[in-house]
Amino acid sequence: MPETHPAVPRSVHAAAASKRGTASPQLARALMATENVWASVEGEFGLLTSTGVAELIGSRGKGRSFAADQRGAGRIVGVRRRGVYLYPGFQFDRARGRVLPVVQDLAAAAREAGWDGEDLVLWLVSPSGYFGGARPVDRLDDEAIVERLRQASTVQW
Known part of the structure; x- marks a missing residue:
């Protein structure tokens, strides 16, 4: 697996990896936005x-x-x-x-x-x-x- 950025959850890296090993910037942003929502839900409500x-x-x-x-x-x-x-x-x-x-x-x-x-x-x-x-x-x-x-x-x- 390619090197990952520590601020980006592993699930985002894994989901973004395609057969060619790259993902579009749009997909990566969308996945990160979804992870941010879940972090917000966990922080606010548990x-x-x-x-x-x-x-x-x-x-x-x-x-x-x-x-x-x-x-x-x-x-x-x-x-x-x-x-x-x-x-x-x-x-x-x-x-x-x-x-x-x-x-x-x-x-x-x-x-x-x-x-x-x-x-x-x-x-x-x-x-x-x-x-x-x-x-x-x-x-x-x-x-x-x-x-x-x-x-x-x-x-x-």
């Missing part, structure tokens, strides 16, 4: 491990399987990062030790649209015209958020 989710919700006895079961049932959103599922912290009410009620509805609407957990999280943390430029994640208490997601998922370019 990305919990499955054990962290179980501890937060109070299901210590179930361990890692609890988060996987909840994700499989569409009750929480997980994203595959660094070879494991991680769970963005914004979907939890940490004070009450529970999942925000809207998460299940958002996850269902995302699935209906053919979105995976990563698509949903990236939509939630990106500024949206549906919210006057605010991020949907900052409006999780807005009753219209699920409908806004459905509208956003059907936009044709």
